[in-house]
Amino acid sequence: MPSFLEITPDKLNRIIGTPSLPTIIDARTDEDFAADPRLIPGSIRRDYRTVTDWANELTGPAIILCQKGQKLGHGVAAHLRVVGKEAEVLEGGFEAWRSAKYMLVADEKLPPRDAKGRTVWVTRARPKIDRIACPWLIRRFIDPSAIFLFVPATEVAAVADRFKATPFDIEDVFWSHRGELCTFDVMIEEFGLRTEPLLHLATIVRGADTARPDLAPEVAGLLAASLGLSRMFNDDLEQLEAGMTLYDAFYRWCRDATEETHNWPNPRKV
Numbered sequence: 001m002p003s004f005l006e007i008t009p010d011k012l013n014r015i016i017g018t019p020s021l022p023t024i025i026d027a028r029t030d031e032d033f034a035a036d037p038r039l040i041p042g043s044i045r046r047d048y049r050t051v052t053d054w055a056n057e058l059t060g061p062a063i064i065l066c067q068k069g070q071k072l073g074h075g076v077a078a079h080l081r082v083v084g085k086e087a088e089v090l091e092g093g094f095e096a097w098r099s100a101k102y103m104l105v106a107d108e109k110l111p112p113r114d115a116k117g118r119t120v121w122v123t124r125a126r127p128k129i130d131r132i133a134c135p136w137l138i139r140r141f142i143d144p145s146a147i148f149l150f151v152p153a154t155e156v157a158a159v160a161d162r163f164k165a166t167p168f169d170i171e172d173v174f175w176s177h178r179g180e181l182c183t184f185d186v187m188i189e190e191f192g193l194r195t196e197p198l199l200h201l202a203t204i205v206r207g208a209d210t211a212r213p214d215l216a217p218e219v220a221g222l223l224a225a226s227l228g229l230s231r232m233f234n235d236d237l238e239q240l241e242a243g244m245t246l247y248d249a250f251y252r253w254c255r256d257a258t259e260e261t262h263n264w265p266n267p268r269k270v
Contacts, residue, residue, distance in 0.1 A: 005077065006091040007063055013102045016041050017140045017198075019248055020088075022061040027051075027076045028094060032067040038104035040065065040097055041141040041193070044117065051079045056195050061086035069093035105142060111166040113143075122149040122156055123167040125236055129209040129226045130169050132243035133184045139244070140251075141193055150236035197255035204250065222250065230248050244256045 015021050024043035025161055026033070031044070043065070046054060062080060066072035069092045077087035090097065094154045098104065111119045121138065122201040123131050127150065138146045151159050155169065160167040168175035169183040175190075176183050200216075207215035225246055233239035 004020050005074070006069070007088045007144055008091050009097045009100045009102060012040075012063060012090060012097075013100070016103070017251060019140075019174075019244075021140075021144070022063050022088075023058055023144070025062055025064045025076065025262045026162060027064055027066050027068070027072050027074070032094070033107075036094070036098070037107040038098075039107055039110075040094075041103050041105055042144055044145075044245075046076075048076050051076050055080050055083050055085060061088070063088050063090055063183055065090040065097070066093050068095055101192055103195060105139075105193070109190055109192075110142065112164065114164070116145075118145045118147050119143045120147055120149065120163065120165040122151060122163070122167050123169050124153040124156060125150040126230065127236060127239065127243075128230050129205060129223070130183045132226065132229075132240060133205045133247060134168055134175075135240055136244055136247040137184060137187055137191075137193070137198075140248075142191060148237070148240065179209070180206075184209070197251060200254040200258070201247075201251055204254075213261075218250070222246075 021042060021100070024040055026039060026043045026045045027048040029044075029048075039045075048066070058080065062077075062085060064073045064077045064080075064087055066076075066089075067091055071213060073089040073093060078087050080087040087208060092099075111121070114120050119138070119142070121135070123134075124164075131150075135148050149163070149165055156167050156170050159165060166175065167173045170176060175186060178186055181189075182205060185202050188194060188202050204216045204218045204222050207213060207219035213219045213223075226243070229239055229242055229246065233242065
């Protein structure tokens with residue numbers, strides 16, 4: 001049973017992908033990380049030896065993981081609490097998470113980060129479906145601090161080159177449609193996020209993005225909501241923020257509520 005200073009892998013897994021997820025700090029040694037260079041979704045690597053240098057940069061609570069959930073994790077968490085930060089340690093550390101067979105993202109799949117530690121992505125302006133769904137997936141499961149540049153279609157490649165940004169959802173780039181799969185599908189496959197809820201959501205996104213309403217009953221609803229948002233906002237970043245809530249809701253439905261129904265009036269008891 002974990003102490004009040006720890007969080008279980010099961011509990012952490014339940015909040016992965018949700019807006020309430022704390023900052024996850026991977027404090028494994030370089031040797032341990034090299035032995036298995038995969039990351040818990042949304043986590044960032046930090047050097048435990050320099051915790052006093054970066055502790056004050058954190059905003060909000062944090063979850064610390066080391067290899068086994070012992071001295072490194074608890075030492076970093078204790079240092080964070082000294083400067084007034086809420087911090088828990090992942091019980092059993094990376095080894096417990098891996099043994100439970102929860103999602104892990106290969107570090108080699110992540111794009112380079114900028115000077116502030118953020119991944120930077122660029123795509124066409126005026127997003128509708130895939131170009132909102134993909135940023136949602138990245139911020140919830142890959143890099144919560146990721147930034148997205150929306151530019152004219154003709155300028156995406158040049159902006160990517162000049163600003164060292166990763167292009168997505170345009171032709172002839174890695175992160176794009178492949179056959180019948182949309183970019184959201186491709187990111188789930190490449191990042192190793194093949195959970196049942198995300199695959200369910202991917203089917204809905206694919207149907208809305210590729211004019212396949214036959215793929216799932218919810219396709220029409222996502223398409224309508226997405227097109228409505230695109231007409232509500234002139235600013236693509238404002239639309240993205242609104243779209244984050246939309247995809248949060250669809251994801252939680254896919255994960256927790258697909259069997260729930262409602263009816264009115266309620267049946268009267270006899």
